Amino acid sequence: MNPGELICYILAGVVVISALVVVLTANLVRSVFLFFVTLFALAGLYVFSLADFVAVTQVIVYVGGVLVLMLFAFMLSNKELLNSLRQPAAAKLSMLTNIPAGIVAAGVFTVLAISTKGLQLAAPSGMSLFPAGMLNAGDNTIHLLGVRLMTNYLLPFELASVFLLMALIGAAHLARKGKEST
Amino acid sequence: MNFYLTYLLVATLLFAFTAIFALVALYAERKVSAFIQDRLGPMETGKFGLLQPFADILKMLHKEFIIPSAADKVLFTLAPIIIYVAVYMGFATLPWAPGVVPVSLNLGVFYIFAILSVETVGILMAGWGSNNKYALLGSMRSVAQIVSYEIPAGVSVIAAVMISQSLDLQEVSAEQGILAAHPIKFLGIWTVNHTGGILAWNIFQAPHLIVAFVIYFIASLAECNRAPFDIPEAESELVAGFHVEYSGIRFAFFFLAEYSMMFLVSMIAALLFLGGWNTPLPNIGPARLADWTTGTAWGICWIVMKAIILVGTQIWIRWTLPRLRVDQLMNLCWKILTPVAFACMLISGIWRLAVM
Numbered sequence: 001m002n003p004g005e006l007i008c009y010i011l012a013g014v015v016v017i018s019a020l021v022v023v024l025t026a027n028l029v030r031s032v033f034l035f036f037v038t039l040f041a042l043a044g045l046y047v048f049s050l051a052d053f054v055a056v057t058q059v060i061v062y063v064g065g066v067l068v069l070m071l072f073a074f075m076l077s078n079k080e081l082l083n084s085l086r087q088p089a090a091a092k093l094s095m096l097t098n099i100p101a102g103i104v105a106a107g108v109f110t111v112l113a114i115s116t117k118g119l120q121l122a123a124p125s126g127m128s129l130f131p132a133g134m135l136n137a138g139d140n141t142i143h144l145l146g147v148r149l150m151t152n153y154l155l156p157f158e159l160a161s162v163f164l165l166m167a168l169i170g171a172a173h174l175a176r177k178g179k180e181s182t
Numbered sequence: 183m184n185f186y187l188t189y190l191l192v193a194t195l196l197f198a199f200t201a202i203f204a205l206v207a208l209y210a211e212r213k214v215s216a217f218i219q220d221r222l223g224p225m226e227t228g229k230f231g232l233l234q235p236f237a238d239i240l241k242m243l244h245k246e247f248i249i250p251s252a253a254d255k256v257l258f259t260l261a262p263i264i265i266y267v268a269v270y271m272g273f274a275t276l277p278w279a280p281g282v283v284p285v286s287l288n289l290g291v292f293y294i295f296a297i298l299s300v301e302t303v304g305i306l307m308a309g310w311g312s313n314n315k316y317a318l319l320g321s322m323r324s325v326a327q328i329v330s331y332e333i334p335a336g337v338s339v340i341a342a343v344m345i346s347q348s349l350d351l352q353e354v355s356a357e358q359g360i361l362a363a364h365p366i367k368f369l370g371i372w373t374v375n376h377t378g379g380i381l382a383w384n385i386f387q388a389p390h391l392i393v394a395f396v397i398y399f400i401a402s403l404a405e406c407n408r409a410p411f412d413i414p415e416a417e418s419e420l421v422a423g424f425h426v427e428y429s430g431i432r433f434a435f436f437f438l439a440e441y442s443m444m445f446l447v448s449m450i451a452a453l454l455f456l457g458g459w460n461t462p463l464p465n466i467g468p469a470r471l472a473d474w475t476t477g478t479a480w481g482i483c484w485i486v487m488k489a490i491i492l493v494g495t496q497i498w499i500r501w502t503l504p505r506l507r508v509d510q511l512m513n514l515c516w517k518i519l520t521p522v523a524f525a526c527m528l529i530s531g532i533w534r535l536a537v538m
Binding site for chain 1: 303306
């Protein structure tokens with residue numbers, strides 16, 4: 001086993017273990033901070049799949065954005081409220097109330113398993129990002145991504161940006177003081 | 183195996199550099215503040231107080247680690263390390279001279295912005311872990327400020343990247359001097375591939391980048407939590423903000439992170455706008471000044487000099503301007519810097535299509 005493979009397995013292990021601890025830990029704030037470890041290790045796994053752009057975006061969006069937002073929500077709320085939110089010690093996976101969630105999770109995993117069974121990692125010809133259909137470490141992925149986003153995938157890209165703009169305008173409208181309430 | 187040894191050596195060198203730089207900057211900060219306020223500054227330890235930073239570090243090393251009894255011990259201990267490591271990892275893609283770069287990454291600039299956003303998590307960790315209302319308020323102010331000012335900083339950086347057509351900082355700096363592979367023009371009219379020097383820098387290739395540079399510089403002050411954007415640390419109201427409970431070497435790590443961050447943002451500014459490791463001296467007729475002053479040793483000298491001048495400006499500003507209020511801070515960010523940065527980005531696009 002070469003060092004690269006070893007690091008990959010260590011990262012995968014960190015992702016799984018930290019994700020489990022995030023779900024099972026009683027201290028909510030610590031579990032959010034641990035979520036940071038999960039996201040960071042996941043970014044490492046993206047690097048091993050030669051998706052370096054996705055890895056960096058993962059860090060910038062989830063760590064710099066979503067995680068900080070979650071932490072802000074915690075810090076603005078009362079500490080006593082957080083303590084009362086802690087899971088009771090009797091909560092176990094086998095409880096009756098967990099059955100619907102369990103069924104949904106099992107369904108999702110079944111779909112995942114079925115859809116990835118016959119999956120080929122190379123994209124179909126004509127859709128592939130790279131001329132030879134193969135990606136090498138050190139390829140200028142961001143250049144190709146940019147070209148593809150502006151040619152083959154322009155419509156989804158523009159749709160996504162319009163949606164984000166709508167969300168932004170909506171947020172600005174909600175945050176604005178109403179004329180009569182001032 | 184040599185491969186890994188080189189990596190370790192480079193990492194150690196960068197760490198040593200940040201540590202030494204922090205010591206020098208600490209001394210410079212005291213002396214500059216003293217001169218601005220018409221004092222002498224440290225004069226007792228060594229000639230002109232030159233040994234003061236070493237005395238400070240010795241004092242820090244001697245101090246006891248104090249963990250408040252109600253603090254979250256794990257988060258409290260980890261926070262300074264995460265803050266420092268986030269800044270330190272940013273150094274990985276910064277080029278120092280032609281061919282001298284720890285990692286030449288296609289995503290250089292983007293990577294640095296991502297890794298610096300980890301710092302905010304560290305600050306929140308310190309603020310929450312201390313279990314102190316001043317620390318919590320300081321960390322929340324700090325993060326609100328960093329997250330807001332990332333937008334004008336990011337957009338003005340994009341304006342520069344659009345002119346250089348690369349996110350790889352090594353390529354960005356190569357495109358601003360006599361080593362450029364593409365035609366470069368001073369103010370978009372005069373080809374300066376063989377002249378080089380200050381004429382080939384990004385801010386003179388496309389003059390609107392001067393505005394982008396100023397925006398980036400202001401935003402980078404805010405990201406370092408430096409005055410006039412130091413409401414997170416505001417001594418007079420919040421004691422010292424998010425690091426109020428820290429002592430000894432952990433406190434030293436906050437300082438190390440702050441000064442490394444100052445150098446890092448200054449170096450990014452130098453690389454993107456001020457020609458990177460390129461010489462400011464142009465070729466004038468037979469005096470091939472640019473050819474003579476381009477090389478590995480020269481490159482390191484130029485980039486360090488440019489970054490140190492910018493750090494000096496940061497220190498100068500800190501001791502000259504008063505602190506901004508929160509509403510003024512947000513007004514400046516959202517109503518002035520962000521629209522102007524977007525305008526710069528737009529002009530960059532037009533410049534790229536119409537002029538270059």
